[in-house]
Amino acid sequence: MRSFWRREPSKATQSTIVIAGAGEVGFHIAKRLASENKQVVVVDQNPAALRRLADTLDVQTIEGSASSPKILDVAGVEDADIFLAVTDSDEINIIACFFANILNPDAVKLARIRNDEYSLYRDALTGETLNISMLINPEVEIIKTIERMVTVPGALEYSEFVGGKVKLIGLRLKEPRYAGLSLIKLREEMGDVSLIIGAILRNERLIIPTGRDTVEQGDLLYVVTEDRDIPEICRAFGCEHLAIRDVLIIGGGNIGLKLATLFERKGYHVKLVDKDEDRCQWLAGVLNKTIVLKGDGTDQDFLLEENVAAMDLVVSLTGDEETNILSSLLSKNMGAKKTITRVNKTAYLPLVRAIGIEHSVSPRLSAVNSILHYVRKGSVLSTVSIKGEEAEALEAIALEKSGVVNKPLKEIDFPKGAIVLCLVRGDRVIVPTGDTVILPEDRIIILALRHAVSKVEDALAVKLEYV
Missing domain, CATH: 3.40.50.720 (NAD(P)-binding Rossmann-like Domain)
Structure with missing residues (x-):
């Protein structure tokens, strides 16, 4: 057993996450979480994979088998908030969750399981013996991703929130007559269509825009809207909305x-x-x-x-x-x-x-995206990555004691690089303005650049002021 150490960050405001597996999934989850000031410990038997992590990320690495209770104890599973078993072996992931449950029954536990036979025993795996919060099958997740992509054939990306009431779609702006328009003017040109532009991808650069930002032909626009308006938006932007046969x-x-x-x-x-x-x-x-x-x-x-x-x-x-x-x-x-x-x-x-x-x-x-919303703090219900890993769209419930409720959006000291895309109150979808007030129990859809995600989490969980 060997440990590779980097600087020890402050634990006062951090979540502690133990990841079993330093492969592609483990590496990318560790990379995402370490960049958000979370304390991450990665366990793997492959010293080369661990050295890659230790050399590039601010994480602790421990060499050994995740199926060993001794190794899990050394990794600090007893004090962890979340345990992720994402090795390439279903059996090691299951055994690791078994011992993790003994060491820390209260931790959230997720396991990567690729064998369909194990999925038939989901109730046993998620029951008291193992207490796994979620089983992640990368093959199933990629099918879900493709299914979302074909839902709107003209969209490059497609996600749903609040049980499908709200859609986030990525559309390429092909219509030249909108080029150079500000977002405010674009919404006026679109008439009664309900939409908000949450992000603009231009020349591989992701922009969280204000109403005064302009759109250009060829931009990839991330649009929040409802089902009824998708065909009209696709037509207006010059995207084909053809049925797949x-x-x-x-x-x-x-x-x-x-x-x-x-x-x-x-x-x-x-x-x-x-x-x-x-x-x-x-x-x-x-x-x-x-x-x-x-x-x-x-x-x-x-x-x-x-x-x-x-x-x-x-x-x-x-x-x-x-x-x-x-x-x-x-x-x-x-x-x-x-x-x-x-x-x-x-x-x-x-x-x-x-x-x-x-x-x-x-x-x-796809597996990383499925894992993320279990890792998010507070009231976050789901997350979707935007442009690979540069940003996230988060769906959350507004808590009564959160710092974002009961005051207009323009008075909320929200972190730079984050924007409230829309609210859902009951059955009503609200496109917010600066005067919109978030009420307790509202569903909020927020888009945040990667560096702002942890501050958004904190704002949703507790009253917090940013300096």
Whole structure:
């Protein structure tokens, strides 16, 4: 057992989080939380993975197996607020949660579980013996992400809050007549359509705007709105709002199978492609309406033969990033209306956007997003990452003793880099102004840059003044 130490931060206002697993998921959760002044301890058996963490992040690392109660005791699980078991082994994650529950029954415990068989015993895993708060399956999470993406075909990103009452969608502004307009003027031009621009992505820079900021053609606008106004907003911005009917899935692994099953239920016409003949025969036996094809998604002749130009959606889901990127680029260039690309390494995400692939998904990033709202303090109910990891949209309940209630928004000393997007009071969605007053039990949707997230958490939890 070995520990790598960096400076010891003050524990007075910090949450303590123990992470079992220093792989991609563990690394990115640790990176996000350490940047928010949380005390993070990471346990892993791989010294190289731990050294990468210790060299780049302000975290404590402990070398050893997370399935060892002694190692968990050394890691400080007994005093932790949250325990995250995200190693590559389901069995180690389950055993780690078992001992973590003995050491600290009150800690929030989350486990990464990829084997569907374990999911059948969810009640046992989340019951008193293990007391796991949430089971995270990266394959399931990526399916949910793709499902959100196809809900509004013209959107590059799509999230729901307050049980679906509020939508946050990322739309590319293609309509030139709005270029140069301030946000105030843009809302006037849109008439009775309910919308608020929460963020602007321009030249890979994320801007939290004021009403006087302008929009430019090609900007990616993060718009908060309601269902009824989405088609009108898509039309106004020059985005196609076409229904999806014909789908090609490249990659017949577990994720491809799950997605084909989902799309069958939605009534889509689905083709599923895989290189392995035995896998294709098996897939054809378990799927009902999907046409299973043996082929190579990077073979231009094959794509031409399967009429990829007529596809409303092509989803590339193989385990190889290069294959996914190439098949998406080929499909897009041959006329497919929309492509979604699986990218395992989150460091690749900005690169794929730069070469023209705007719709990408990462199993690891999807898992991180699912974990985050359990980590957030106070009344935060859900969180969604914006532009990878640069910002978050948070849904929270306004607590009676919070520093944000019972006074106009313009009088709240909110941290720089954060904005209240909307409120939901009962069944009513309110687009706020400076005179809007947040009442206890209101649902609040807030967008915050990464550096402002921890201050937003504190403001929601207790009365707090920022200096």
